Amino acid sequence: QVQLVESGGGLVQAGGSLRLSCAASGSIWGINAWGWYRQAPGKQRELVARITSGGSTNYEDSVKGRFTISRDNAKNTVYLQMSSLKPEDTAVYYCVALKQWDDYWGQGTQVTVSS
Numbered sequence: 001q002v003q004l005v006e007s008g009g010g011l012v013q014a015g016g017s018l019r020l021s022c023a024a025s026g027s028i029w030g031i032n033a034w035g036w037y038r039q040a041p042g043k044q045r046e047l048v049a050r051i052t053s054g055g056s057t058n059y060e061d062s063v064k065g066r067f068t069i070s071r072d073n074a075k076n077t078v079y080l081q082m083s084s085l086k087p088e089d090t091a092v093y094y095c096v097a098l099k100q101w102d103d104y105w106g107q108g109t110q111v112t113v114s115s
Contacts, residue, residue: 001026001027001104002024002025002026002027002028002031002097002099002104003024003025003026003104004022004023004024004095004096004097004104004105004106004107005022005023005025005106005107006020006021006022006093006094006095006106006107006108006109007020007021007023007109008020008021008109009093009109009110009111010110010111010112011112011113011114012085012111012112012113012114013113013114014085014086014087014113014114014115015084015085016085016113017081017082017083017084017085018082018085018111019079019080019081019082020036020079020080020082020093020095020109020111021077021078021079022034022036022077022078022079022080022095022106023075023076023077024076024077024078024097025076028076028097030099030100031053031097031098031099032052032053032098032099032100033050033051033052033053033098034050034051034069034071034078034095034096034097034098035047035048035049035050035051035095035096035098036048036049036050036069036078036080036093036094036095036096037093037094037096038089038091038092038093038094038111039091039092039094039108040088040090040091040092043091045094046060047060048060048063048067048080048093049063049067049068049069049080050069051069051070051071051078057069062088063082063089066082066083066084066085067080067081067082067083068080068081069081078095080093082111085111085113086113087113087114087115088113089111089113090111090112090113091110091111092108092109092110092111093108093109093110093111094106094107094108
């Protein structure tokens with residue numbers, strides 16, 4: 001099992017920045033990739049950003065150039081730096097750890113961007 005704890009969400013004005021953190025513990029070996037998803041009210045959960053064990057990243061089109069995913073292997077922590085935030089970025093953000101046969105999710109952290 002992998003335990004994930006997100007932090008760093010909150011309320012921010014449009015144009016502001018937040019950094020989300022996802023601290024992992026437990027059986028962290030064999031994780032092939034990490035991701036950040038988000039789910040806004042009434043919408044499906046969507047992938048925001050992903051980073052592989054090799055360091056390759058990919059982003060959802062609407063966040064390209066504004067969000068950056070990174071990781072600190074020594075701290076077993078993955079980050080999502082969010083800048084130039086927009087009201088449409090408002091959602092619950094979830095961290096996920098992906099293994100070959102399993103995926104593990106955090107509890108989510110609320111991000112609210114006011115206009």
